Amino acid sequence: MMLQPGSFPQCEPRLFLKLALEKMNAEKLGIVCIAEADGKLAGIFTDGDIRRMLLKDQKPFPALFTDDVIVHAVKKPTTVHPDDSLMQAIEVMEQKEIWDLPVVDENGALCGLLHLHPAIKALLGMA
Amino acid sequence: MMLQPGSFPQCEPRLFLKLALEKMNAEKLGIVCIAEADGKLAGIFTDGDIRRMLLKDQKPFPALFTDDVIVHAVKKPTTVHPDDSLMQAIEVMEQKEIWDLPVVDENGALCGLLHLHPAIKALLGMA
Numbered sequence: 001m002m003l004q005p006g007s008f009p010q011c012e013p014r015l016f017l018k019l020a021l022e023k024m025n026a027e028k029l030g031i032v033c034i035a036e037a038d039g040k041l042a043g044i045f046t047d048g049d050i051r052r053m054l055l056k057d058q059k060p061f062p063a064l065f066t067d068d069v070i071v072h073a074v075k076k077p078t079t080v081h082p083d084d085s086l087m088q089a090i091e092v093m094e095q096k097e098i099w100d101l102p103v104v105d106e107n108g109a110l111c112g113l114l115h116l117h118p119a120i121k122a123l124l125g126m127a
Numbered sequence: 128m129m130l131q132p133g134s135f136p137q138c139e140p141r142l143f144l145k146l147a148l149e150k151m152n153a154e155k156l157g158i159v160c161i162a163e164a165d166g167k168l169a170g171i172f173t174d175g176d177i178r179r180m181l182l183k184d185q186k187p188f189p190a191l192f193t194d195d196v197i198v199h200a201v202k203k204p205t206t207v208h209p210d211d212s213l214m215q216a217i218e219v220m221e222q223k224e225i226w227d228l229p230v231v232d233e234n235g236a237l238c239g240l241l242h243l244h245p246a247i248k249a250l251l252g253m254a
Contacts, residue, residue: 051157085221
């Protein structure tokens with residue numbers, strides 16, 4: 001039930017923040033994963049980061065929207081490894097109280113995204 | 128594991144949007160429940176609503192921040208009844224792919240908030 005690349009919001013570090021938000025809207029997910037050209041995860045940016053940014057950084061919209069997304073991203077997010085079990089991943093999301101876990105291999109490459117809803121659906125046999 | 132009134136972000140419909148966001152930040156939750164003076168639930172406003180609002184409604188910050196929160200709220204959110212079971216509530220959150228359920232009685236009064244993290248922790252015996 002891991003979301004495969006292409007089926008969740010992903011962008012490069014220097015994308016305009018506004019375009020990153022549009023990718024989130026298009027996929028109806030509250031997270032965008034930011035990867036370097038070589039595939040390595042550079043950070044994540046979530047709906048909660050938008051809220052915290054708005055209250056901290058009161059630049060006018062046009063200026064904020066044309067910042068590189070990486071400027072406002074969480075650079076060292078919690079991740080899981082492709083070999084970790086579903087239950088391990090859910091426990092990590094519960095301990096950290098987060099909704100998403102980028103799946104990252106031993107080379108730092110982004111392999112996919114584990115979102116809590118499909119994970120819980122799988123756990124409950126609702127998938 | 129329902130969050131009791133006073134332990135989650137709650138405000139009146141005519142609070143400035145900016146102050147509603149500050150309540151969300153203070154409680155570290157991505158939702159604020161909006162209740163009338165008589166206690167009836169008037170709507171909710173979430174982190175996802177912030178993202179959708181920013182892309183739809185590009186007013187300057189000062190104008191947006193001084194809108195009444197109810198203007199940007201979801202007026203008829205999905206809710207549960209105090210008598211519903213934990214599993215019923217989790218299933219509703221999974222079907223709707225949402226993170227929070229206001230708990231509302233037969234008179235429309237807001238009794239509390241069910242947040243998916245504590246619900247899943249209770250389900251898994253992590254609470």
